[in-house]
Amino acid sequence: MASEPKNRPETSAFSEMCLAIPGKITEINNNLACVDFGDGTKREVDVSLVDARVGQYILVHAGFAIEILDEDTAKETLRLWDEILNMR
Amino acid sequence: MMLRFRDKSSADKIINRLAQMKLDMTLMHVCGTHQDTIIRYGLDNLLEEVGIDIRQGPGCPVCVTTTAEIELARTLAKRGKIVVTYGDMLRVPAASGSLQDARSEGAKVRIVYSITDAVKLAKQTEDEVVFVAIGFETTAPSTAITVLSNPPSNFSVLSCHRYLPPALEALLSMGELKIQGIIEPGHVSAIIGTKPYQKISEKYRLPQVVAGFEPLDVLMAVYMIARQILSSKHVVENEYRRTVREEGNKRALEVLSIVFEPKESRWRGFPTIPDSKMQLKDEFDSFDAEKKHADDLREVSEVQFPEPEGCGCDRVLRGLMDPQECQLFGKACTPSSPIGPCMVSMEGSCNIEFKYRRTNR
Numbered sequence: 001m002a003s004e005p006k007n008r009p010e011t012s013a014f015s016e017m018c019l020a021i022p023g024k025i026t027e028i029n030n031n032l033a034c035v036d037f038g039d040g041t042k043r044e045v046d047v048s049l050v051d052a053r054v055g056q057y058i059l060v061h062a063g064f065a066i067e068i069l070d071e072d073t074a075k076e077t078l079r080l081w082d083e084i085l086n087m088r
Numbered sequence: 089m090m091l092r093f094r095d096k097s098s099a100d101k102i103i104n105r106l107a108q109m110k111l112d113m114t115l116m117h118v119c120g121t122h123q124d125t126i127i128r129y130g131l132d133n134l135l136e137e138v139g140i141d142i143r144q145g146p147g148c149p150v151c152v153t154t155t156a157e158i159e160l161a162r163t164l165a166k167r168g169k170i171v172v173t174y175g176d177m178l179r180v181p182a183a184s185g186s187l188q189d190a191r192s193e194g195a196k197v198r199i200v201y202s203i204t205d206a207v208k209l210a211k212q213t214e215d216e217v218v219f220v221a222i223g224f225e226t227t228a229p230s231t232a233i234t235v236l237s238n239p240p241s242n243f244s245v246l247s248c249h250r251y252l253p254p255a256l257e258a259l260l261s262m263g264e265l266k267i268q269g270i271i272e273p274g275h276v277s278a279i280i281g282t283k284p285y286q287k288i289s290e291k292y293r294l295p296q297v298v299a300g301f302e303p304l305d306v307l308m309a310v311y312m313i314a315r316q317i318l319s320s321k322h323v324v325e326n327e328y329r330r331t332v333r334e335e336g337n338k339r340a341l342e343v344l345s346i347v348f349e350p351k352e353s354r355w356r357g358f359p360t361i362p363d364s365k366m367q368l369k370d371e372f373d374s375f376d377a378e379k380k381h382a383d384d385l386r387e388v389s390e391v392q393f394p395e396p397e398g399c400g401c402d403r404v405l406r407g408l409m410d411p412q413e414c415q416l417f418g419k420a421c422t423p424s425s426p427i428g429p430c431m432v433s434m435e436g437s438c439n440i441e442f443k444y445r446r447t448n449r
């Protein structure tokens with residue numbers, strides 16, 4: 001097989017593995033989704049561990065979607081916090 | 089919307105609330121991404137001012153991987169296998185050098201972003217490809233599903249995957265550090281759900297809150313723990329409901345239980361922890377690198393390797409020491425010449441501390 005390219009950047013591999021940022025699914029073919037993380041970062045992600053649909057946000061870890069982010073619950077959480085924090 | 093999870097005025101409000109509670113408590117979390125959020129936004133200093141000490145425990149998969157496990161991977165690399173792993177593993181010093189050192193001596197060591205890339209590599213070669221699988225319940229399902237999807241016969245897995253809850257139990261039963269609550273990692277919890285933490289809360293009368301990774305998530309989790317303490321409660325709460333369901337990710341849990349079974353294992357900084365490592369079940373022997381390449385590994389499999397001299401990673405991983413308390417921090421030990429794994433991994437306390445506050449305080 002081909003010899004390994006020298007000076008290839010390697011440090012980013014694991015840092016991306018634990019990205020806490022959810023990405024948005026723009027396309028799904030079989031188990032592979034195209035996911036947009038904003039700022040132009042797009043990645044192919046295996047979605048076989050979740051029931052994902054185009055348009056949903058997913059949490060991605062080492063190339064696999066591990067869970068779907070529920071937007072309604074996120075909004076509800078923010079609303080609850082406002083309530084708690086503005087309580088006297 | 090996600091930016092609202094970083095809202096400064098809400099953060100100030102939480103801190104004010106915590107100040108009014110007049111607390112004096114120590115909390116632990118077990119996640120490199122939480123540590124990154126805490127140090128990046130200086131939450132540790134904000135919380136210290138209101139009587140809360142927050143520290144990272146054994147929540148860095150690369151850091152808790154033992155020297156012996158890295159020596160297994162190095163041995164396979166030196167015996168001509170193509171060893172493939174995540175970037176963070178490459179530079180962790182073992183007893184006789186790192187995987188990177190093995191590579192500069194001519195061994196074939198490759199870095200991938202995902203196990204899928206390792207399988208692709210195996211399909212392009214006749215050589216044996218060994219994937220060094222690191223990570224807690226978050227990463228292990230990707231390994232499990234790969235093993236179940238008929239990878240090529242020259243592909244195998246050196247499983248260093250671990251279950252997180254047994255380490256929490258081990259840490260608490262050691263009793264070295266008195267903690268009043270635990271912030272549980274959102275990503276592990278997305279897979280395992282909130283139930284596995286319940287018996288810990290009951291047994292140790294300890295509040296636990298599963299939290300997301302934005303600064304407000306962490307502060308809110310602290311506030312939820314504080315509220316429990318003031319009302320003498322000790323239950324598992326879920327701050328990260330937008331992602332973590334009570335029952336976890338059922339499909340991921342299912343593939344984990346099909347492929348792996350728990351086995352006792354050492355963790356760096358810990359004695360042997362029962363049922364803490366994910367071992368491939370017998371029916372997947374042909375993909376288990378330790379069994380498949382047992383002949384190559386015989387000479388190293390029983391050896392006790394010394395830990396790096398002067399490195400305090402063991403105490404850092406048990407939450408007993410801050411990175412800056414290590415004599416070597418920022419001097420002999422830096423990310424470009426690391427002595428212990430906590431300085432190599434992006435999830436390690438020493439690396440994170442160096443990244444945001446490289447000078448000694």
Ligand code: SF4
Nearest residue numbers: 399400414421428438
């Ligand atoms: S600073 Fe370096 S030597 Fe000290 S505990 Fe951290 S990794 Fe080990």
